[in-house]
Amino acid sequence: MDNYKFGNALCRLREEKGMTQKELAQILDVSDKAVSKWENGQAIPRINVLEKIAEIFDTSVEDLISTGKSNVKRIYIHNNYGSVIHVKSKETVTSITTDDCKWIEIPQTANEYELVVYGELNLTDIYNDLPETPSDKPKSLKERIIDKGISKGLKLVSNLIERNVIQTKCTYRLSNILSDCKISVDCEAFSIGDRMWILDDICISYPKLVCDGCNQVLTNAVCINYTQIMKSFKKSALTSELGISIPFMLLAYPIRKMYFKSVLKPKGLIKFINKADYYIEKEEKAKKKRERTKHPIIKSFFIIIFAIIALFAIDTYFDIQNVETDKPVLVSADLSRIEFYREDYVRIDELPYDAKPDKKAGIEIWHDARTEGLSKTDQYLEDNKATVYIDSQGNKYLWLVLNYTDTIIGDDGYKDYEDFEEHLCYKQVTE
Numbered sequence: 001m002d003n004y005k006f007g008n009a010l011c012r013l014r015e016e017k018g019m020t021q022k023e024l025a026q027i028l029d030v031s032d033k034a035v036s037k038w039e040n041g042q043a044i045p046r047i048n049v050l051e052k053i054a055e056i057f058d059t060s061v062e063d064l065i066s067t068g069k070s071n072v073k074r075i076y077i078h079n080n081y082g083s084v085i086h087v088k089s090k091e092t093v094t095s096i097t098t099d100d101c102k103w104i105e106i107p108q109t110a111n112e113y114e115l116v117v118y119g120e121l122n123l124t125d126i127y128n129d130l131p132e133t134p135s136d137k138p139k140s141l142k143e144r145i146i147d148k149g150i151s152k153g154l155k156l157v158s159n160l161i162e163r164n165v166i167q168t169k170c171t172y173r174l175s176n177i178l179s180d181c182k183i184s185v186d187c188e189a190f191s192i193g194d195r196m197w198i199l200d201d202i203c204i205s206y207p208k209l210v211c212d213g214c215n216q217v218l219t220n221a222v223c224i225n226y227t228q229i230m231k232s233f234k235k236s237a238l239t240s241e242l243g244i245s246i247p248f249m250l251l252a253y254p255i256r257k258m259y260f261k262s263v264l265k266p267k268g269l270i271k272f273i274n275k276a277d278y279y280i281e282k283e284e285k286a287k288k289k290r291e292r293t294k295h296p297i298i299k300s301f302f303i304i305i306f307a308i309i310a311l312f313a314i315d316t317y318f319d320i321q322n323v324e325t326d327k328p329v330l331v332s333a334d335l336s337r338i339e340f341y342r343e344d345y346v347r348i349d350e351l352p353y354d355a356k357p358d359k360k361a362g363i364e365i366w367h368d369a370r371t372e373g374l375s376k377t378d379q380y381l382e383d384n385k386a387t388v389y390i391d392s393q394g395n396k397y398l399w400l401v402l403n404y405t406d407t408i409i410g411d412d413g414y415k416d417y418e419d420f421e422e423h424l425c426y427k428q429v430t431e
Helices: 003-016 023-027 032-039 047-056 062-067 124-130 141-164 226-242 248-263 266-274 276-293 296-315 375-381
Strands: 070-079 084-089 092-097 101-107 110-118 163-176 181-191 203-212 213-223 337-340 343-348 366-368 385-389 396-402 422-428
Touching: 003 032, 003 101, 023 032, 023 047, 023 213, 032 101, 047 062, 070 084, 070 092, 084 101, 092 101, 110 181, 110 203, 141 163, 141 226, 163 266, 181 276, 203 213, 203 266, 203 276, 213 266, 213 422, 226 248, 248 266, 266 276, 343 396
Parallel strands: 070 181, 163 203
Antiparallel strands: 070 101, 084 092, 084 110, 110 163, 163 213, 181 203, 337 343, 343 422, 366 385, 385 396, 396 422
């Protein structure tokens, strides 16, 4: 027996009687899944069931086995996409539910054929269609609450997908079609990244045909959730741009909107769908890279490096950021004596080797030290700093940096005070 011809004949007889698969299954005392498998050529019924079928349709078992169109090709389409897919051939639309398959007929002489395929992504329906574990006991209140929570959560995710994932209706041209050609419709999704700050990630999903027995070419692609996607874009774009400024919004929003619309047009969608493998491979490489950086050893290494850099920054960069506004009083015009915080300091050649900066909370405090006794113009031009040092004996020293500015920057950031052009050393007078 030719399974496919039998399935073809059974489907035709059932439709002529105006019966559904479920109604026929109830009469035969089998599941509607079994009837679906018979019609799709995946299985054949036993002889006693064949006799019942022949009786229902007022024919014989021999005619039932031998009938079937011989002048047609059959294309079997399997839904591996989601809740339901719709396949339009000529003017006929065939709907196929989750993990089910149906066939369409085309003339035997046809070498090319056009199919329009689109799907509906509803995670709640997929969850509700899952077979339940057989049990004699009714579900407890806890189990019912969990099921309800899962259903609501999946519905929320479905709505999120509807608003943020570009879903497409694709038209494919099939060629070199063999008899009993098999096509699986998969749900392919990929991200083309953030283009012109449009969305965090522009995600496109489309029904991908995996063909066994024919070749296929994508000829058209249409966004089927255009309204929801545009609403989401407007909300995201206007909010982000208004956060910067109204003039920026008035300038950037029209340009971004125009580009986003070009992405949603058939030419844009076809362009990106044809490069889907490239974007998927790119995302996989980025994912592997992120996973490598999450390795505990690598993560610990980066934490240690960051801690070292942070400590170095605290000890160097922030040492000269806490600036006070106290001025030492110039006692002699040649800077040989200075009064600082009512303490006298006398100039010396250099600081002792064991003198260390006097730090508060781990930070070296620099003081504004514009010298008194200079002309107002010179005082205005000067931007000097002073800090206190203490040696192992407890003696205080003053380090005065002349012509210091906060804008002196080297290749590695702010210069250390040892690199400044001129500095003077003072020791506190303890007499």
